[in-house]
Amino acid sequence: MKMSDLAKLAGVSKSTVSRALAGSERVTKETRDRIQQLAKDHNYKLDTRARNFRKQDILTIGVLLPSNGRQDWLATDPFVLEMLGSVADALEAKGNHELLLAKHTNNDPSWISEFARTRSVDGIIVIGQSLYHAELNLAAEHQPNMVVWGAQMPEQKYVTVGSDNYLGGKIATEHLLSQGRRHFAFLGDIRYPETKLRYQGYRDALKEAGLDYRTELTTESEHASDAAMESMAELLRREPSFDALIAASDHLAISAIKAITDHGLKVPQDVAVVGYDNITLASYSTPTLSSITQDRQAAGKLLVDTLFTLMEEGKAESTMIETRLMARSSTSAKQ
Amino acid sequence: MKMSDLAKLAGVSKSTVSRALAGSERVTKETRDRIQQLAKDHNYKLDTRARNFRKQDILTIGVLLPSNGRQDWLATDPFVLEMLGSVADALEAKGNHELLLAKHTNNDPSWISEFARTRSVDGIIVIGQSLYHAELNLAAEHQPNMVVWGAQMPEQKYVTVGSDNYLGGKIATEHLLSQGRRHFAFLGDIRYPETKLRYQGYRDALKEAGLDYRTELTTESEHASDAAMESMAELLRREPSFDALIAASDHLAISAIKAITDHGLKVPQDVAVVGYDNITLASYSTPTLSSITQDRQAAGKLLVDTLFTLMEEGKAESTMIETRLMARSSTSAKQ
DNA sequence: TATTATTATGCAACCGGTTGTATTTAAATT
DNA sequence: AATTTAAATACAACCGGTTGCATAATAATA
Numbered sequence: 001m002k003m004s005d006l007a008k009l010a011g012v013s014k015s016t017v018s019r020a021l022a023g024s025e026r027v028t029k030e031t032r033d034r035i036q037q038l039a040k041d042h043n044y045k046l047d048t049r050a051r052n053f054r055k056q057d058i059l060t061i062g063v064l065l066p067s068n069g070r071q072d073w074l075a076t077d078p079f080v081l082e083m084l085g086s087v088a089d090a091l092e093a094k095g096n097h098e099l100l101l102a103k104h105t106n107n108d109p110s111w112i113s114e115f116a117r118t119r120s121v122d123g124i125i126v127i128g129q130s131l132y133h134a135e136l137n138l139a140a141e142h143q144p145n146m147v148v149w150g151a152q153m154p155e156q157k158y159v160t161v162g163s164d165n166y167l168g169g170k171i172a173t174e175h176l177l178s179q180g181r182r183h184f185a186f187l188g189d190i191r192y193p194e195t196k197l198r199y200q201g202y203r204d205a206l207k208e209a210g211l212d213y214r215t216e217l218t219t220e221s222e223h224a225s226d227a228a229m230e231s232m233a234e235l236l237r238r239e240p241s242f243d244a245l246i247a248a249s250d251h252l253a254i255s256a257i258k259a260i261t262d263h264g265l266k267v268p269q270d271v272a273v274v275g276y277d278n279i280t281l282a283s284y285s286t287p288t289l290s291s292i293t294q295d296r297q298a299a300g301k302l303l304v305d306t307l308f309t310l311m312e313e314g315k316a317e318s319t320m321i322e323t324r325l326m327a328r329s330s331t332s333a334k335q
Numbered sequence: 336m337k338m339s340d341l342a343k344l345a346g347v348s349k350s351t352v353s354r355a356l357a358g359s360e361r362v363t364k365e366t367r368d369r370i371q372q373l374a375k376d377h378n379y380k381l382d383t384r385a386r387n388f389r390k391q392d393i394l395t396i397g398v399l400l401p402s403n404g405r406q407d408w409l410a411t412d413p414f415v416l417e418m419l420g421s422v423a424d425a426l427e428a429k430g431n432h433e434l435l436l437a438k439h440t441n442n443d444p445s446w447i448s449e450f451a452r453t454r455s456v457d458g459i460i461v462i463g464q465s466l467y468h469a470e471l472n473l474a475a476e477h478q479p480n481m482v483v484w485g486a487q488m489p490e491q492k493y494v495t496v497g498s499d500n501y502l503g504g505k506i507a508t509e510h511l512l513s514q515g516r517r518h519f520a521f522l523g524d525i526r527y528p529e530t531k532l533r534y535q536g537y538r539d540a541l542k543e544a545g546l547d548y549r550t551e552l553t554t555e556s557e558h559a560s561d562a563a564m565e566s567m568a569e570l571l572r573r574e575p576s577f578d579a580l581i582a583a584s585d586h587l588a589i590s591a592i593k594a595i596t597d598h599g600l601k602v603p604q605d606v607a608v609v610g611y612d613n614i615t616l617a618s619y620s621t622p623t624l625s626s627i628t629q630d631r632q633a634a635g636k637l638l639v640d641t642l643f644t645l646m647e648e649g650k651a652e653s654t655m656i657e658t659r660l661m662a663r664s665s666t667s668a669k670q
Numbered sequence: 671t672a673t674t675a676t677t678a679t680g681c682a683a684c685c686g687g688t689t690g691t692a693t694t695t696a697a698a699t700t
Numbered sequence: 701a702a703t704t705t706a707a708a709t710a711c712a713a714c715c716g717g718t719t720g721c722a723t724a725a726t727a728a729t730a
Contacts, residue, residue, distance in 0.1 A: 002716060013680045018718055028678065045477075048455040049395070050716035053388040054685050060384070063436070065420075076615035081416035085400075088438045101398070101436045103423045120383040142380075225619045255619040267621075280411035284560045284590040285620055286602075337686060348710045353688060363708065385686035389715050675728070684718085692711075699704070 062121035067104040079277045086300025116143035147307045151193035163323040168292040169201025172274040181244035188248025195248040225255040232259035250275035397456035402439040414612045421635025444470045451478035482642045486528035498658040503627040504536025507609040516579035520552040523583025530583040560590040567594035585610035
């Protein structure tokens with residue numbers, strides 16, 4: 001059932017139907033009501049695809065969810081969903097926009113630039129820079145209206161929005177320093193730009209505190225939790241003397257806590273842990289996890305706003321949102 | 336830059352360009368290559384909206400993420416993201432489909448039927464039945480091609496895909512019964528259809544074991560964690576004698592564990608806990624959380640397959656996927 | 671009642687591609 | 701060289717709406 005069919009039924013022209021359904025004043029109230037009723041009766045549904053094609057007043061925004069190398073990382077980290085939600089909210093608030101979701105499926109990262117090249121979306125938001133810097137640069141050539149959640153990189157052709165990861169790493173470290181901790185370990189994979197910055201903040205905080213950065217206490221790990229457990233277990237065997245751990249994500253932190261507990265040590269008494277992202281569960285896990293907060297609502301809004309600046313003006317600057325440590329702390333002694 | 340511009344540049348007709356870009360054999364290889372090169376040089380991008388409008392070979396599937404009443408529930412539960420991911424994967428595997436994402440924003444549930452009424456998507460998948468049974472029924476009238484992740488309800492006009500929540504509740508309870516637990520409490524909000532079934536499974540398992548269901552040990556709670564903490568704390572004050580807890584979700588379970596620990600009791604020694612969903616973090620939290628697994632990969636695939644059956648044949652049946660308890664257990668004594 | 675102003679509706683072009691069919695061009699056959 | 705056959709390209713209609721402009725219908729004015 002198309003509009004012309006409905007027009008025939010109503011005994012009027014297509015244009016009248018179009019205007020009637022749009023509620024235009026150019027059609028008498030009676031005709032309008034009659035046609036609208038008729039449309040309802042016959043369960044007529046306007047073809048949005050045709051409408052949008054003609055009007056071209058709805059922007060389609062592609063939202064991309066890359067995996068983090070590991071197939072399952074993305075699917076498990078609630079932080080990504082919260083970001084997605086806040087991006088959707090921010091788009092919704094703008095009005096007249098469609099959110100086209102695309103996610104990583106196979107292990108070939110070229111889908112990102114492929115998406116940028118072939119889909120004629122009006123803009124792209126990538127939730128998670130991951131290891132795809134080069135790929136994202138390539139994508140940006142095809143779709144200049146692209147904003148990525150992540151960290152600033154050298155020779156970057158896309159725009160990033162992120163939190164101050166360097167500062168975050170520093171705050172986390174200083175937090176534990178202020179509680180008298182002196183032997184640090186860092187858990188995270190510094191191949192990831194964001195993790196690397198957090199790591200640098202961590203190192204600098206230690207340096208400023210006059211503490212030697214002890215390289216052998218650093219461990220690499222994927223975001224996935226099994227790998228994290230193993231890394232942590234190995235670290236504990238190798239170097240059991242640290243009393244403070246900075247983890248690059250809450251997921252890692254929670255895995256680490258398990259590994260530490262399994263090793264027979266107590267958190268936070270023996271080892272204090274600080275995570276990153278401050279996912280909801282962090283507040284409710286046992287023991288409560290201290291974490292660096294990245295404000296997702298602000299982040300989603302900033303991603304969208306930045307993209308719109310880009311679309312309207314053709315340029316935008318990479319920006320950061322607030323980073324802070326949540327007040328609650330795993331280090332407070334439990335009885 | 337539209338196709339006709341490119342045609343002018345190339346000195347050929349629009350149709351030749353169209354065919355050249357589509358890689359048709361009807362255009363000489365030389366012309367084809369020349370045009371493709373030209374397109375690349377001029378950074379021409381085909382208008383997918385126009386293409387899809389004309390070809391009508393791409394189905395648009397709306398994926399809806401309702402909130403769970405509480406504004407923040409959805410955004411925090413990784414289970415939803417995992418479901419979303421697996422739905423996206425399943426759609427991707429089908430090919431020729433677009434995933435249009437829409438989520439709850441304000442507190443008005445009518446957006447669901449509004450979406451069904453006004454957006455001309457080819458089908459709808461709703462991830463989370465929540466409390467919106469009536470609303471979903473309404474939506475189904477506008478878009479019969481609608482599949483909902485949730486539980487079967489009386490007088491239901493939409494199709495559901497879900498796991499066997501009744502069985503899940505039963506398995507969870509029997510698991511703790513087999514470990515000698517005898518005093519049970521249930522944490523969850525039975526207004527939610529899925530939770531209600533889990534609760535019924537729980538009650539029946541107790542009945543079959545010859546245990547009186549002790550109504551005063553049941554507590555209602557939203558999925559959100561603050562409310563859960565409070566409910567749990569109150570329950571502990573009121574009735575401190577139970578040694579087993581069935582929680583309607585892992586999120587609830589983790590909150591509950593915290594409340595129990597804060598109360599000075601030990602998990603699992605004093606109170607054994609079983610959750611639901613088996614989110615990734617459940618395996619890595621401390622203590623490890625037993626949980627009922629719902630296979631998300633299968634779920635996403637089944638949601639999509641069911642929707643396609645519906646779209647092709649005009650009818651489909653509500654189905655269930657496997658439910659099982661994960662082997663690892665919080666009840667195993669820790670030393 | 672004839673004429674003008676106003677309002678309601680219809681016509682046809684258009685959005686940017688795709689595709690069946692007609693036409694031109696080149697190659698093959700006699 | 702003339703004719704048939706095949707290959708390459710062009711033409712024009714179409715997808716399902718929207719919208720500027722023309723026209724028909726109605727109301728207002730002389």
